[in-house]
Amino acid sequence: MKITDLLKDETLSISFEVFPPKTESGYESVKHATEEIARLHPSFMSVTYGAGGGTSKYTLDIAKNIKERYGVPSIAHLTCVSSTKQTVRDRINDIKEAGIQNVMALRGDIPKDLCDADRSEWDYRHASELVAELKAAGADLCIGGACYPEIHPESLDRREDIKFLKEKVDAGCDFLTTQMFFDNNLLYSFLYKIREFGITVPVIPGVMPITNANQVDRAKTLSGSFMPERFKSIVDKFGSDPDAMKQAGIAYATDQIIDLYANGITHVHVYSMNKPDVAERIMNNLSDILGK
Numbered sequence: 001m002k003i004t005d006l007l008k009d010e011t012l013s014i015s016f017e018v019f020p021p022k023t024e025s026g027y028e029s030v031k032h033a034t035e036e037i038a039r040l041h042p043s044f045m046s047v048t049y050g051a052g053g054g055t056s057k058y059t060l061d062i063a064k065n066i067k068e069r070y071g072v073p074s075i076a077h078l079t080c081v082s083s084t085k086q087t088v089r090d091r092i093n094d095i096k097e098a099g100i101q102n103v104m105a106l107r108g109d110i111p112k113d114l115c116d117a118d119r120s121e122w123d124y125r126h127a128s129e130l131v132a133e134l135k136a137a138g139a140d141l142c143i144g145g146a147c148y149p150e151i152h153p154e155s156l157d158r159r160e161d162i163k164f165l166k167e168k169v170d171a172g173c174d175f176l177t178t179q180m181f182f183d184n185n186l187l188y189s190f191l192y193k194i195r196e197f198g199i200t201v202p203v204i205p206g207v208m209p210i211t212n213a214n215q216v217d218r219a220k221t222l223s224g225s226f227m228p229e230r231f232k233s234i235v236d237k238f239g240s241d242p243d244a245m246k247q248a249g250i251a252y253a254t255d256q257i258i259d260l261y262a263n264g265i266t267h268v269h270v271y272s273m274n275k276p277d278v279a280e281r282i283m284n285n286l287s288d289i290l291g292k
């Protein structure tokens with residue numbers, strides 16, 4: 001099932017993101033964790049992709065398994081920055097052969113050793129080029145793209161960020177999923193700005209439950225996210241007690257999701273990080289709201 005068809009339903013819904021193992025030895029435990037999450041029957045699950053392509057095989061294996069064994073629609077992520085045109089075309093064929101209908105088209109982070117390289121010779125410099133390639137493949141895929149309520153860390157300013165986002169959507173994105181954020185007002189203001197700019201595709205807010213203090217620094221580095229005082233106090237108070245931090249982090253993410261639903265958002269994507277217990281506790285907190 002295509003994500004855009006799922007999003008047409010106005011019923012409140014939730015989906016989860018998982019990531020594939022880096023190596024063969026981690027495959028079984030990751031597969032098990034993703035199956036535990038699939039058993040919760042989210043509306044869909046997304047499976048990330050290692051930017052260097054190392055986990056590409058596992059991305060598709062996991063996405064296919066979730067879909068075929070548990071009937072949960074899946075999205076396979078695909079990055080392009082360190083890939084050649086041929087590699088990307090091969091991956092698109094693999095996706096078609098696996099019967100996956102949804103692809104999240106990403107640039108991927110630029111490897112550290114290539115940050116200062118001359119990019120003019122690269123096959124792909126931006127995700128919009130991958131979106132165009134997926135469209136040209138004529139595969140009838142539902143294509144998602146990433147967006148950043150607090151602007152992408154490489155963007156000069158908000159205006160430039162939204163201008164390039166519009167180019168990506170115009171290249172063929174059917175929907176967008178946001179980077180994590182911890183203050184819902186940033187999301188509401190972002191939605192207002194992009195709508196004003198003529199970006200009309202559905203936008204799925206991405207919420208990250210922070211369940212241990214180490215994730216805070218990682219989240220800041222990855223997304224440059226603003227940490228509201230209310231969130232900082234939770235980390236200060238409970239960060240050194242793993243169980244308490246987990247409970248408080250899940251409660252904070254649940255509050256964020258409830259506020260999003262209350263303000264007209266019908267679908268939320270949760271960065272569940274291969275943690276079935278976290279996904280389950282969030283679903284339980286929302287059971288009456290979601291009618292599950």
Ligand code: FAD
Pocket residue numbers: 047048049050051077078079104105106107108109110125126127128145146147152153154155160161164165167168177178179180206
């Ligand atoms: P782009 O859309 O190409 O944007 C990157 C930067 O380039 C932005 O600053 C943009 O404004 C700028 N830009 C775009 N077009 C142009 C242009 N024509 N000229 C000049 N500048 C331009 N990473 C992974 O490795 N694997 C994953 O599975 C993965 N999943 C993700 C899922 C989501 C929902 C999100 C939000 C991020 C994900 N990432 C993943 C991280 C992502 O790859 C990085 O954030 C990366 O740095 C940017 O990818 P992008 O697709 O947004 O790139």
